[in-house]
Amino acid sequence: MGLVHLLGITQGWVEKQERVVVSDIERTVIDGLRQPEYCRGFTEVAKGFWMHRGEANVQGLVEYALRLHVGAVIRRAGHLLEACDIPAPGQVERLRERPTDAYQFLDPLMPPEGRYLARWRLRLDVSLEEIQTVVRT
Numbered sequence: 001m002g003l004v005h006l007l008g009i010t011q012g013w014v015e016k017q018e019r020v021v022v023s024d025i026e027r028t029v030i031d032g033l034r035q036p037e038y039c040r041g042f043t044e045v046a047k048g049f050w051m052h053r054g055e056a057n058v059q060g061l062v063e064y065a066l067r068l069h070v071g072a073v074i075r076r077a078g079h080l081l082e083a084c085d086i087p088a089p090g091q092v093e094r095l096r097e098r099p100t101d102a103y104q105f106l107d108p109l110m111p112p113e114g115r116y117l118a119r120w121r122l123r124l125d126v127s128l129e130e131i132q133t134v135v136r137t
Contacts, residue, residue, distance in 0.1 A: 008064060025052050026061040030068065033076040042076065042107035042126055043134045050084055050135035058088040062095060071100035075120040079106065083131045 008027025011019050023031065032038070032045035039045050049056065058081065065077040078095035081088050096119075103121050105112065110125035117124050 008060075024060075025049075025056045026064055029056070029061055029080075030064045030073060030077070033065070033073045033080070034068070034070060036107055037109055041109045042080075043131060046080055046083065046131050046135050049080060053084065053086060058086060058091050062088070062091045065095065066098065071098070071102070071121075072104040074098050075100075075104060075122050076106060079117070079120045079122055083128055084135060 008024040008030075010022055010024070012022050014020050029045060029049050032048070033042075036042050036045060039048075061077060061081075065074050068074075074095050078092055081092055081095075100121060103116060103123050106114075106122045106124050107126050112123070112125065114123055114125040114127070116122070
């Protein structure tokens, strides 16, 4: 396993003889953006991020996304930050510096429909309005 897969992971003790591996908020969000099928989709990742946005380190989230080198994750992270109106001076631009040609689905669990967003090279099978409604409820 590459070193990048260990970012944001710590071990903690549950009891004297039982340890667990725990990820930080930023790593958990990145994992959800990488494999939304394990989180019930992009909207659930967005909701979790929104609930903990005050605790999240946006620079750390961006750094994890960039170090992972997965185009879909980078694009989904950028769209997530913009959809949630997260003030992140310079961070969204860092994500935009890593463009790729192919379009990816925002949420691969949704039906293959929706408009294309050239800014992030995403197919928005979940609309911005849906995301904003979900995160603010």
